Amino acid sequence: MRKVSLRNIAAHKLRLALTVLAVVLGTAFISGAFMFTNSLDSTFKSAVSSAYDGVDAVVTSGEDQPGISASLRADIASDAKVNDVNVTASQSVVMANEQEEPFQVGGGTSTLSIWYAPDHVVGAQHTIVDGEEPTRADEIALNRLGAENFGISVGDRLLVVDPQDRHEMTVTGIYDQELDARNSLTAYMPEDAYLERYTLEGTTESLIVSAAEGTSDEELVAHLSDTYEGIEVETGDALAEKITEAMSQALSFVNYFLIAFGLVALLVGTFLIANTFSMIVAQRTREFALLRALGAARQQITRSVVFEAFIVGVIGSALGVLVGIGLVAGIKGVMASQGLDLPDSGLGLSTSAMLVPVLLGTLVTIVSAWIPARRAGEVKPVEAMRSSEGSTDQPLMIRTVIGALLMAVGAGAALAGALLDGSSTTTRAVLVGIGAFGVIVGFFFAGPAMSLPIVPTLGRIVGAPFGAIGRLAATNSRRNPRRTAATAFALTLGVALVTAIGMLGDTMKASISDVVENNVSADFVLSGPTNSGFPTPAGTPDAVRDVEGVDRVLTMSTAPVYVDGAASQAMGPHSMTMVIDGDVSEMALTEVTEGTSDLAGTPGVLATTEFAAQQGWELGDTLELTAPGLSPETREIEVVGLFEPNNMIQNMVISQESVDGMLPPGALVVNMVGVNSDGSVSEDQLRSNLEEAIQGLIVVQVMSTEEMAGQAGQAIDMMLNILYALLALAVIIAVLGIVNTLTLGVIERRQEIGMLRAVGSQRRQVRTMITLEAVQIAVFGAVMGILVGLGLGWAFLEVLRDQGLDSLSVPWGQLLWMLAGSGVVGVFAAIWPANRAAKTPPLDAISD
Structure with a gap:
């Protein structure tokens, strides 16, 4: 049986x-x-170990x-x-030439640090x-x-x-370093x-120290720990190990993210x-029946098909690893062309990178083939005597009922998750996930029954301009609803995934636009680069301030300060509080319920009614x-003052006068500057x-x-484009599924196509028929995917409504393009199978 397989x-x-x-x-x-x-x-x-090579102790406050x-550093x-x-x-800095043209580092960094002479440097030396x-x-x-990349020279x-x-x-001077970019x-x-x-006054966060001769790092x-107070000390090796571990954890997220799309x-x-x-x-069917007639047991037939699946899985997975190597090499090549070289990283080959995909791919293939293999084992010897090779299609009743029940339960759970306002976001999200x-599994089961009324109707609409050939294609699509639904399911x-993500992106953009347009009261906003961590100067x-046409200038900043132990944005050890140097209402639309919003005239803290209630604060x-x-x-x-919550100011804002002189340089970070017109000049002027x-x-x-909202939208589009590029893999596989099904269908229908050719059908007509079926x-x-995606996307967005995504938006244009694109996908998928069908020799096919 193995030889036969x-x-x-x-x-x-x-x-x-x-x-x-x-x-x-x-x-x-x-x-x-x-x-x-791994790479x-x-x-x-390598970078971390190089940075801490020669560092015996790291001192932090x-x-x-x-x-x-x-003084402590001197001691x-x-x-x-x-x-x-x-x-x-x-x-972090931005560098520019004398013509005030900034050097665009893109994904790189632009920083300023401290130079130490080679005989006094601790750690990695620069030559x-x-x-x-x-x-x-x-x-x-x-x-x-x-310096070479940006054309900068000494002098x-x-x-x-x-x-x-x-x-x-x-x-x-120009220096060389081991890990340069x-x-x-x-x-x-x-x-x-x-x-x-x-x-x-020279106060710093951390120091790196080298030991005198005869003193070990421990x-x-x-x-140092015993001698000096107010500091924490650890060895350079220990810190390097901690940083490496933290980086590995951060990279594992990237790994899981990419693997998730591979699993899709x-x-x-x-x-x-x-x-x-x-x-x-x-x-x-006849082949299996003949083997059964010759004495092969059911289990042997099943095992032979599973064995074939095993061979396919091993070959496909092994080739997948090779393609993965090429993929990594390609990504690294693209990164290098953009200046993001990864020196000494290799291709990241490891046992897990090679073994896991092979095992997973083989297992998935065997599991996928198990039910067809069982079906092969159930073929009766008498089937060998029949003239037709196509087995009788099984009734759809049981699987349709199961599918309908699963879809009903799934839709109910998603609806409950969307509408249960009183529950936690996590609970609601889990319900929508269930x-x-x-819905998806239910659709897989009920798909064949659903395709019976829908696909032929689509076929008649699509095939109307093609006359008899169009009607024939519509009829063909009814013949095997299981195959039609299974092919379309991918x-x-x-x-469905693209639709749901498209809704998320469109809603995010609409919500941000609403937040900006409905909450910003300043005529213009000045800010630093939005694509980096560099703040507004x-x-x-x-x-x-003295520009013609300017009435008021307000500065919105953040500072690492706490009011009664609370901050505007609580992010663990990096909590920040919003700071403003004027009347809040001149920067953001503010509905004050008590007190004042003018923090220039009345320095203090202005809090939302909700936040003040949580903290137990009252006016005064x-x-x-x-x-x-x-x-x-x-x-x-x-x-x-107290005000109603808005999307511009989180929880509270304090006056800049309250923190002046309290913080070191750079601690008060300017987020944006609002400018209001005095009406003396036009907006353009x-x-x-x-x-x-x-x-x-x-x-x-x-x-x-409007431009602020548009810029935020661009960042969302960039994120979505990455997701779409990854999801394109699933669509490519789906297209291959259509090609595969049509090609195998052409082989299966060889006699039928030969008969059509014998009674006068032209090759062009056969090609048209196969293309219309595709x-x-x-x-x-695509239609079913859009419907499923719209439903699930709505449910997820209802769950996220409390997280700021309250402007539900559907990208109708994108959905129409997808629908039109699905027709194009069908045409392209049919090119190879249709040509193969058109070349079927009529007499040879009939003689089969």
């Missing part, structure tokens, strides 16, 4: 190739995901300490057990390869690859813009100048494989203002005046409320 596979190479391809695509994605994250992991581990003071540096001390600090090291406040050294004058100010600096600019300046410009850590591809491929084996079993599973699943408000209460870890100072602040005023700040952009299947799959 192997010869059968070898004799039907096209059938084998089509089935293997479905396995290849799913496993390639999973294998590629493992290898790519990234290797790069980051203790909990609730404002940092490591200059540690003069300690007999210490060789050298370096400050670890980095400031000057051109020029000399920086010694003055207006001098910097730049990384070699970055060039650059503009360096930080969140507080802009500076003109001269490049005195072409699209990153990493600049270094002298220690004294950096500390004076970017710290409060001895140094113990000595495999899931879609499962139905393709199952459909293929079902058709193969139907075509080989509902989605029920496309239904892919289109602190000099922005002063730059536009005096609260404690603190900045743990940044300042030992404690101040008093009064609740001067005011924009032009503002753009001219902030030109020297390089990174600031002037936007109206279009019917594709359109049916």
Whole structure:
């Protein structure tokens, strides 16, 4: 029986190739995901280990300490057990040439750090390869690859813009480092100048220390911990291990994300494989019956089909791993062309990256083929005497009832999740998830019965212009509803996912647009780059305050301060509180219920009614203002107003006057600057005046409320495009499923097609018939996918309504394009099978 199975596979190479391809695509994605994250992991581990090589101790400020003071740093540096001390600090900047044209680093970074001479550096050393090291406040050294990429040479004058100010600096040297990046600019300046410009009286967050000769890293850590108060110390190796572990955990998320899409591809491929084996079993009914007549047992027939599935799974999975290697190499090539090189990372080959996809792909193939294999074992010997090879189609009643019940239960669960306002978001999301599973599985079972009235109707509409051939194609689609539904199901699943994600994206954009347009009261908003972590420069408000046409300028910032232990945005150790230097109502539409919104005239805290109730605050209460870890100072602040919640200001906002002088430089981060017109100039003229005023700040952009919403929409579109690109894999497999089904159908219907040719049908007409059948299947799959996606998308968005997504929006244009695209998909999927059918020799086919 094994010999029969192997010869059968070898004799039907096209059938084998089509089935293997479905396995290849799913496993390639999973294998590629493992290898790519391994490759990234290797790069980051190399970077971390290089950064902490030679670091014996890492000193950080203790909990609730404002940092490591200059005097404490000097004491540690003069300690007999210490060789050298370096400050670890980095400031995000934007660099530009003398023409004020910023260098676009894209996915890279642009930072400014502290330069230490080779004989005083702790950890990784940088070697000057051109020029000399920086010694003055207006001098910097730049990384070699970055300088080459952006055409920067020794002696060039650059503009360096930080969140507080802009500076003109001269490049005195170009240095080389082990892990360099072409699209990153990493600049270094002298220690004294950096500390004076970017710290409060030289207070820093952390130090790296090398031990004096004869002192081990453990001895140094113990000595520093015992000798100095208010600091925490650990070895460089221990910190490197912690950072590496944290990076591995972060990368595991990327891995899971990519694997999830690989599993979706495999899931879609499962139905393709199952459909293929079902058709193969139907075509080989006489062969199996003959084997049964010759004495083969049912179990032997079943095992032979499973064995064939095993061979297909192993071959497809192994090829999938090879394709995954090519995928990773391709991604790395694209990244390198964009300046995002991954040095010394290899291809990320590992046992798990090769073994897991092979085992998973093989298992999925065997599971997919199990039911068709059982069906093959049930073939009776008497079937060998029949002239037809197609087995009688089984009744649809039982599977339709099961499918209808599952769909009803699923729809009920999704509806309950959407409408149960009193339950938690997690509970509701789980209900909708269960509902989605029920609807999709139910549709798989009920699909054949649902296709019976729908597909022929579609067939008559699509085939109307083609006369008799169109009617024949519509009739053919009724003949095997199981096959039609199974073929369309893969496309239904892919289109349902795209529809639901499209609704999410459109709703996110609509909600953001509503938030911006309905909550921002300023005429123009000035902000820094939205595609990076760089804030709006602190000099922005002063730059536009005296511009012609400007009435009021307001600055909205965030600061790591707490009012009575609470913050506006609670994000663990990085909680931030919103700060404003004027009347809140001039920046955002605010409905004040008590007190005032003018925090310039009445400094204090303005809180939402809900947040104040949660904290137990009332108008006039005096609260404690603190900045743990940044300042030992404690101040008093009064609740001067309460307002109804809005989407612009979260929980509370405090006056800038309340935090002035309390925080170190850079701690108060400007988010945006609002500008209101005095009406003396037109809107276009005011924009032009503002753009001219902030030109020297390089990174600031002037936007109206509509443009702010549009820019947020662009970021959402970018995220959605990544998801669509990944989901395209499922659609590609679905298209292959249609190709596969049609090709096998052509083989199965060889006699019928030969008869049509014999009675006068032209090759063109046969091609048209097969193409129309493909279009019917594709359109049916797309229509059902859109309906399922709309229903489930609505349910999920109802759950997320409390999370700010309250402007439900459906991308009707996108759905219409998908519907039209499904017809095109059907046409393309039919090209190969239709040509094969048209070439069927009439007499040979009839003689079969």
